[in-house]
Amino acid sequence: xxxxxxxxxxxxxxxxxxxxxxxxxxxxxxxxxxxxxxxxxxxxxxxxxxxxxxxxxxxxxxxxxxxxxxxxxxxxxxxxxxxxxxxxxxxxxxxxxxxxxxxxxxxxxxxxxxxx
Amino acid sequence: xxxxxxxxxxxxxxxxxxxxxxxxxxxxxxxxxxxxxxxxxxxxxxxxxxxxxxxxxxxxxxxxxxxxxxxxxxxxxxxxxxxxxxxxxxxxxxxxxxxxxxxxxxxxxxxxxxxxx
Numbered sequence: 001x002x003x004x005x006x007x008x009x010x011x012x013x014x015x016x017x018x019x020x021x022x023x024x025x026x027x028x029x030x031x032x033x034x035x036x037x038x039x040x041x042x043x044x045x046x047x048x049x050x051x052x053x054x055x056x057x058x059x060x061x062x063x064x065x066x067x068x069x070x071x072x073x074x075x076x077x078x079x080x081x082x083x084x085x086x087x088x089x090x091x092x093x094x095x096x097x098x099x100x101x102x103x104x105x106x107x108x109x110x111x112x113x114x115x116x
Numbered sequence: 117x118x119x120x121x122x123x124x125x126x127x128x129x130x131x132x133x134x135x136x137x138x139x140x141x142x143x144x145x146x147x148x149x150x151x152x153x154x155x156x157x158x159x160x161x162x163x164x165x166x167x168x169x170x171x172x173x174x175x176x177x178x179x180x181x182x183x184x185x186x187x188x189x190x191x192x193x194x195x196x197x198x199x200x201x202x203x204x205x206x207x208x209x210x211x212x213x214x215x216x217x218x219x220x221x222x223x224x225x226x227x228x229x230x231x232x233x
Binding site for chain 2 (some may be wrong): 104
């Protein structure tokens with residue numbers, strides 16, 4: 001079974017600075033998808049960014065980018081120019097690419113605090 | 117457009133009661149997922165529907181949990197004889213494609229917070 005590990009329960013960053021959230025995963029598959037989801041307080045979980053394992057180029061979405069290291073099974077999220085609205089729980093998630101009826105496998109999450 | 121909605125948002129049940137949690141996915145979305153999120157944890161997969169077919173229920177913790185999506189749109193998660201360990205937030209998510217499109221974004225509802233006393 002696949003597992004996702006987020007080793008940082010909480011991170012804090014000054015507004016406008018850059019922060020990196022860590023994620024490692026374990027799988028025997030060669031092709032899969034990785035996701036970062038954001039869960040603001042009392043609000044719905046939303047997709048931040050996603051990466052296909054067979055693509056070597058790291059995904060980027062505006063201020064959000066990932067550092068995908070397939071050999072190390074590492075998938076970190078970098079948030080540049082942090083804003084107060086970025087404060088939330090961030091979850092790393094995994095899904096096999098072979099299709100199938102299972103859902104996402106999530107890590108335990110990292111609570112991101114933005115200091116004004 | 118309307119997103120995924122869930123009702124009720126909060127539910128308090130006495131141990132042993134039955135509860136029913138409703139999910140209204142985005143119109144036209146083929147896939148529907150249920151997750152359970154315990155306090156301080158990430159969501160854990162419970163079950164998956166492609167249209168009205170329940171293709172995977174491997175994550176349901178016991179036979180007290182039952183889910184249905186009879187017409188391929190609204191889904192209900194039912195928990196019989198609730199126990200304290202069932203206390204959690206139950207999240208519903210939908211996505212446009214079927215199980216052969218695992219890359220599709222899952223759109224989540226706000227969740228139902230179940231507290232069993």
